[in-house]
Amino acid sequence: MSVSKRLYHENMYRFAEPEPSYWEATQGATELGAEPLARDEQCEVAIIGGGYTGLSAAYHLCRDLEVDVRVLEAGHIGWGASGRNGGFCSIGGSSLGKDDMISRFGLDETRKYYQAQVEAVELVREIITDEGIDSPIQGNAELEVACSPGAFSEVRESAEKQKRLLGLDTSVLTRDQFRERYFDFPKLHGAATLRPTFALHPMRYLRGLAAAAERHGALLHPRTEVLKWAKEGATHVLTTSGGTVRARYVVLATNGFTPEHLLPAFHARTMPIISAIAVTRPLSDDELAAHAWQTESPVITSYDLLNYFRLLPDKRFMWGGRGSSNGAPAGAAKNFTNLVAGLHAAFPHWRDVDIEYRWHGLICMTRRLTPTIGRLDDDPSVFFGFGYHGNGVNTSTWTGKKIAAWLGSSRSDDTAVPVSLPAPVRGLSGRFPLPSLRLYYVQARIAMFRLTDWLK
Numbered sequence: 001m002s003v004s005k006r007l008y009h010e011n012m013y014r015f016a017e018p019e020p021s022y023w024e025a026t027q028g029a030t031e032l033g034a035e036p037l038a039r040d041e042q043c044e045v046a047i048i049g050g051g052y053t054g055l056s057a058a059y060h061l062c063r064d065l066e067v068d069v070r071v072l073e074a075g076h077i078g079w080g081a082s083g084r085n086g087g088f089c090s091i092g093g094s095s096l097g098k099d100d101m102i103s104r105f106g107l108d109e110t111r112k113y114y115q116a117q118v119e120a121v122e123l124v125r126e127i128i129t130d131e132g133i134d135s136p137i138q139g140n141a142e143l144e145v146a147c148s149p150g151a152f153s154e155v156r157e158s159a160e161k162q163k164r165l166l167g168l169d170t171s172v173l174t175r176d177q178f179r180e181r182y183f184d185f186p187k188l189h190g191a192a193t194l195r196p197t198f199a200l201h202p203m204r205y206l207r208g209l210a211a212a213a214e215r216h217g218a219l220l221h222p223r224t225e226v227l228k229w230a231k232e233g234a235t236h237v238l239t240t241s242g243g244t245v246r247a248r249y250v251v252l253a254t255n256g257f258t259p260e261h262l263l264p265a266f267h268a269r270t271m272p273i274i275s276a277i278a279v280t281r282p283l284s285d286d287e288l289a290a291h292a293w294q295t296e297s298p299v300i301t302s303y304d305l306l307n308y309f310r311l312l313p314d315k316r317f318m319w320g321g322r323g324s325s326n327g328a329p330a331g332a333a334k335n336f337t338n339l340v341a342g343l344h345a346a347f348p349h350w351r352d353v354d355i356e357y358r359w360h361g362l363i364c365m366t367r368r369l370t371p372t373i374g375r376l377d378d379d380p381s382v383f384f385g386f387g388y389h390g391n392g393v394n395t396s397t398w399t400g401k402k403i404a405a406w407l408g409s410s411r412s413d414d415t416a417v418p419v420s421l422p423a424p425v426r427g428l429s430g431r432f433p434l435p436s437l438r439l440y441y442v443q444a445r446i447a448m449f450r451l452t453d454w455l456k
């Protein structure tokens with residue numbers, strides 16, 4: 001493991017160890033045939049990363065184009081963020097404000113981006129249904145709760161703009177309307193809903209997608225870390241922990257865990273950030289009633305440093321948020337203490353409820369603040385997709401599909417450009433300046449958000 005070349009503490013890259021998440025503990029019975037690579041092999045497309053991006057690319061390449069594909073994953077399949085997230089299948093994927101996106105890319109391309117986000121949510125639903133994946137589909141909207149009167153004005157204005165300019169399905173609810181239908185908590189000042197959205201079981205979806213990719217012919221190799229990436233003529237040579245893979249095309253699908261040292265083109269392109277989750281024991285009916293809880297839809301707060309939460313099918317409460325440590329044990333423990341303190345402050349009636357699971361992982365931002373999807377200008381046999389800004393369940397699945405279609409068309413026509421990619425996601429995002437200071441940028445940004453949220 002090339003620990004020293006990674007941005008965070010080595011604890012964040014222990015590929016041999018699964019995160020102790022609720023999703024790991026309840027991953028279901030889906031069998032995978034995946035085996036670590038054990039000798040030198042070749043294939044047409046090698047995909048680095050066995051999360052949603054890599055598996056969706058593999059699934060679509062094999063199902064639609066019968067391409068010979070291998071997925072190389074350093075941990076077990078789904079070791080990364082795809083096996084650990086909050087399971088919100090919702091519209092987002094970007095940290096660029098809507099007004100900024102419109103002024104940079106124009107209204108038409110911004111609309112196209114958001115319509116693609118809607119398409120991406122429906123794509124996940126379709127895959128779950130078509131492939132008979134054993135994941136619950138909970139709720140039917142993302143609820144954004146405003147935590148101050150000023151925040152409610154902003155949430156209302158944003159929801160109206162999303163509807164008017166971008167054609168999204170939003171609605172606004174006053175505090176009384178919201179607590180009658182969804183739940184109540186002391187900071188509630190109103191809310192907005194955004195559809196389509198639902199909540200799923202991230203690991204069951206992941207394993208179902210992996211099994212479907214295998215059924216269509218993809219070969220998945222867990223515990224196969226790519227350690228070196230070289231080129232011999234037109235052939236990529238990937239040296240892994242279990243042998244060498246020679247391939248005509250490579251897809252880089254490693255998002256917040258991107259090994260930037262493997263290829264200079266990807267150096268300093270990502271800003272990984274810790275996101276952490278705590279899950280309680282199952283709540284009783286009386287405990288749920290104490291906060292008038294009556295929804296399975298996923299929820300976010302209006303804070304800059306937002307929290308995300310939902311009720312799980314077995315009535316456990318899941319609560320997530322960002323962390324600013326470097327992932328070393330002491331900092332990670334402090335993150336979890338702050339996370340749980342936030343849960344107790346927001347839902348005081350659940351202060352004494354035991355937390356039974358806690359885990360974390362890396363999400364990924366880009367300098368452009370939008371996902372970055374494309375192929376390298378100086379080597380069009382390399383495709384990439386990452387930078388979903390903490391909203392990758394739908395976006396990474398959609399990205400994998402788009403990469404598959406683009407790669408497929410480029411096999412017969414090397415100049416093909418995917419006109420269906422909206423401008424905000426097209427091409428490689430810029431490098432972060434002074435990249436070794438990226439952790440300090442994250443810490444400064446989180447500290448600033450804490451302050452602005454406190455002032456609200």
Ligand SMILES: Cc1cc2nc3c(=O)[nH]c(=O)nc-3n(C[C@H](O)[C@H](O)[C@H](O)COP(=O)(O)OP(=O)(O)OC[C@H]3O[C@@H](n4cnc5c(N)ncnc54)[C@H](O)[C@@H]3O)c2cc1C
Nearest residue numbers: 049051052053074080081082085086088226361391392393
């Ligand atoms: C705690 C948390 C909560 C989140 N909640 C949500 C949510 O509710 N909704 C939402 O939409 N998004 C959420 N996200 C974000 C979402 O999970 C990600 O955007 C998405 O899973 C990214 O998928 P991916 O396949 O691109 O990357 P990942 O799933 O991170 O997969 C990348 C893989 O690359 C592998 N890898 C790295 N280096 C190598 C190498 N050298 N060789 C081989 N393999 C390598 C890693 O092991 C990893 O498994 C959350 C993320 C976290 C961490």
